Amino acid sequence: xxxxxxxxxxxxxxxxxxxxxxxxxxxxxxxxxxxxxxxxxxxxxxxxxxxxxxxxxxxxxxxxxxxxxxxxxxxxxxxxxxxxxxxxxxxxxxxxxxxxxxxxxxxxxxxxxxx
Amino acid sequence: xxxxxxxxxxxxxxxxxxxxxxxxxxxxxxxxxxxxxxxxxxxxxxxxxxxxxxxxxxxxxxxxxxxxxxxxxxxxxxxxxxxxxxxxxxxxxxxxxxxxxxxxxxxxxxxxx
Numbered sequence: 001x002x003x004x005x006x007x008x009x010x011x012x013x014x015x016x017x018x019x020x021x022x023x024x025x026x027x028x029x030x031x032x033x034x035x036x037x038x039x040x041x042x043x044x045x046x047x048x049x050x051x052x053x054x055x056x057x058x059x060x061x062x063x064x065x066x067x068x069x070x071x072x073x074x075x076x077x078x079x080x081x082x083x084x085x086x087x088x089x090x091x092x093x094x095x096x097x098x099x100x101x102x103x104x105x106x107x108x109x110x111x112x113x114x115x
Numbered sequence: 116x117x118x119x120x121x122x123x124x125x126x127x128x129x130x131x132x133x134x135x136x137x138x139x140x141x142x143x144x145x146x147x148x149x150x151x152x153x154x155x156x157x158x159x160x161x162x163x164x165x166x167x168x169x170x171x172x173x174x175x176x177x178x179x180x181x182x183x184x185x186x187x188x189x190x191x192x193x194x195x196x197x198x199x200x201x202x203x204x205x206x207x208x209x210x211x212x213x214x215x216x217x218x219x220x221x222x223x224x225x226x227x228x
Binding site for chain 1: 119157166207213217
């Protein structure tokens, strides 16, 4: 089944403790992206990657890191989480070439709480 | 910079009634527009998309949307709402490179029996 998977789905952590949220897609998509969802703000893009070893900042990149060493994986790293990073996080992917391929497929989400 | 506004945060309709969810966008060139739905506790599912051509686009679950360039709008419609349509709906626009997807704040739809 074609899908985007995220792990963990739920995470409670403390301020300053480094964490990684994994994202993997099995559709051979070139483009991957991370979003955070907060009430009333919709989804805001954190980082995106057009291909392996190519990453770029979205609208809200502060406090986050990403890497794209393999085409299928795009982990989100919080080096020193803070309470304002408590949010619902979504990973997405798309084929990435040609405008008809701009449709993004979303993972199930990771709910992160930082205390 | 591109942006999307969904003026209605909450909408309540009766089952069987018609529905229109508003979306206004700001983008300098021809926009690529999407509507996504998020059921409680779920991820996002694409309802429909507009890239070019016919300004009235059909989507899944009986939804349609009309692109009106003069009004910078892309409103979502359904002629008869079902209880299972209760969810949050997001309008989004992407740039021509397809790498920056900007969402509106969402509209939460409640359906009365």
